[in-house]
Amino acid sequence: MKKRLLGILLCVxxxxxxxxxxxxxxxxxxxxxxxxxxxxxTKDLQRWNQDGQNMESQLKEAGxxxxxxxxxxxxQTQVSQIENMIANDVDMLVIASIExxxxxxxxxxxxxxxxxxxxxxxxxxxxxxxxxxATFDNYMVGQKQGEYIEExxxxxxxxxxxxxxxxxxxxxxxxxxxxxxxxxxxxNPYIDAGKLVVKSGQTDFATVATANWSTENAQSxxxxxxxxxxxDGTELHAVMASNDSTALGVANALTASYTGEWPILxxxxxxxxxxxxxxxxxxxxxxxxxxxxxxxxxVKMVDAIMKGGEAPVNDEETYDNGKGxxxxxxxxxxxxxxxxxxxxxxxxxxxxxxxxx
Ligand code: BGC
Numbered sequence: 152m153k154k155r156l157l158g159i160l161l162c163v164x165x166x167x168x169x170x171x172x173x174x175x176x177x178x179x180x181x182x183x184x185x186x187x188x189x190x191x192x193t194k195d196l197q198r199w200n201q202d203g204q205n206m207e208s209q210l211k212e213a214g215x216x217x218x219x220x221x222x223x224x225x226x227q228t229q230v231s232q233i234e235n236m237i238a239n240d241v242d243m244l245v246i247a248s249i250e251x252x253x254x255x256x257x258x259x260x261x262x263x264x265x266x267x268x269x270x271x272x273x274x275x276x277x278x279x280x281x282x283x284x285a286t287f288d289n290y291m292v293g294q295k296q297g298e299y300i301e302e303x304x305x306x307x308x309x310x311x312x313x314x315x316x317x318x319x320x321x322x323x324x325x326x327x328x329x330x331x332x333x334x335x336x337x338x339n340p341y342i343d344a345g346k347l348v349v350k351s352g353q354t355d356f357a358t359v360a361t362a363n364w365s366t367e368n369a370q371s372x373x374x375x376x377x378x379x380x381x382x383d384g385t386e387l388h389a390v391m392a393s394n395d396s397t398a399l400g401v402a403n404a405l406t407a408s409y410t411g412e413w414p415i416l417x418x419x420x421x422x423x424x425x426x427x428x429x430x431x432x433x434x435x436x437x438x439x440x441x442x443x444x445x446x447x448x449x450v451k452m453v454d455a456i457m458k459g460g461e462a463p464v465n466d467e468e469t470y471d472n473g474k475g476x477x478x479x480x481x482x483x484x485x486x487x488x489x490x491x492x493x494x495x496x497x498x499x500x501x502x503x504x505x506x507x508x
Pocket of ligand 1: 196272273320326394395396419
C-alpha cells in the first residue's frame with residue numbers, strides 16, 4: 152500500500168516538473184525586459200513608417216520592449232538618438248541608417264558596451280560594430296528593373312534605337328549602387344550596342360544620383376532633361392528610376408512637360424501613390440519588398456542573438472562594409488505591375504483595396 156502511494160506521489164512529482172519545464176520553455180521564447188532600440192531614417196517615405204510599425208509590433212509580440220525613433224533624414228539627429236539609446240542601456244540596436252558612413256564613432260560606443268548592432272535594410276559602412284545585416288537582395292532589385300525594361304521594349308529582338316534616361320538614389324546609401332549596378336548590368340550591353348540611347352548623356356552614378364532620394368530633386372532633374380532633350384518631339388521610351396520616390400518625381404515632370412507617349416517607368420517599394428500611378432498607367436512597375444518579411448527576419452535575428460546564439464543568415468560574401476564581410480540575410484524582392492498587384496498587395500493583406508482607390 153505504502154509502495155503504491157509512493158509510486159503515485161513520484162508520478163505526480165514527475166508530471167508537475169514536466170509541466171514546469173514546458174512552461175519555462177514557452178516563456179524562454181519571450182524577450183523578458185530586454186529593450187531593442189530601433190532607428191529609422193524618416194517618416195517622409197511611406198516604407199519606413201511601415202518598417203517601423205512592423206518592427207515594433209513584431210518585437211513586442213516576441214516579448215521585447217521597443218524604443219522606436221525616426222530621424223527626419225537628419226544624420227546628426229540619428230547619431231543623437233543612437234547615443235541616447237546607448238546611454239539608456241538598450242540591449243540591442245537595429246538601425247536603418249541615413250548615411251552609411253556616418254555612424255562609425257557612435258557605434259564604437261555601442262561596441263564598448265557590448266550592444267550588438269543589426270544594420271536594417273541599409274548597410275552601415277566602415278565600422279566593426281555591426282554584427283549582422285538584414286535586407287532585400289539589392290542587386291536583384293536593380294536587375295529586375297533592368298529586365299522589365301528589356302522585356303517591355305523587346306530589346307532582344309526589336310531593332311530600336313530606343314531613348315532611355317536613368318535616375319537612381321542617394322549616394323550615401325550603400326543600396327543605391329547595388330540597385331544601379333543591377334539595372335545597368337542588364338541595360339549597358341544595349342547602350343553599348345546603340346540599341347538604347349541616353350540622349351542626356353548622363354549615365355554615371357554620381358550624375359544620375361538623387362540626394363536624399365527626394366521626389367523634388369528627381370522632378371527638377373527630369374524637367375531639365377525633358378526641356379533640353381525631349382522638347383522637340385523626340386520620344387522618350389523608358390526611364391529607369393531606382394525607387395518610387397524618384398519615380399514619382401519623374402511622373403510629375405512628365406505630366407508637367409512631356410507631350411509624347413508615356414514611357415516605361417520603373418520603381419521600387421510599391422508605395423500607395425505609385426501603385427495608384429501604376430493603375431492609372433503612369434508607372435509601369437514597382438519592386439515589391441514585403442516589409443513584414445524583413446521585420447520577421449530581423450526579429451528572428453534579434454531573438455537568436457539575445458539568447459546567446461547565432462543569427463540565421465543566407466549570404467556571407469556579398470556585403471563588405473569596408474571592415475570586412477557582414478553576415479547577411481537577404482529577402483527576395485518581386486516585381487509588381489498592373490497585372491499582379493491585386494494578388495501581391497491586396498490579397499496578401501498588405502493594402503486594402505480602398506487604400507488604392
Ligand atoms: C531602400 C529603398 C527606398 C530608398 C529610399 C533604400 O535604402 O532600400 O526601399 O526606396 O532607400 O528610402
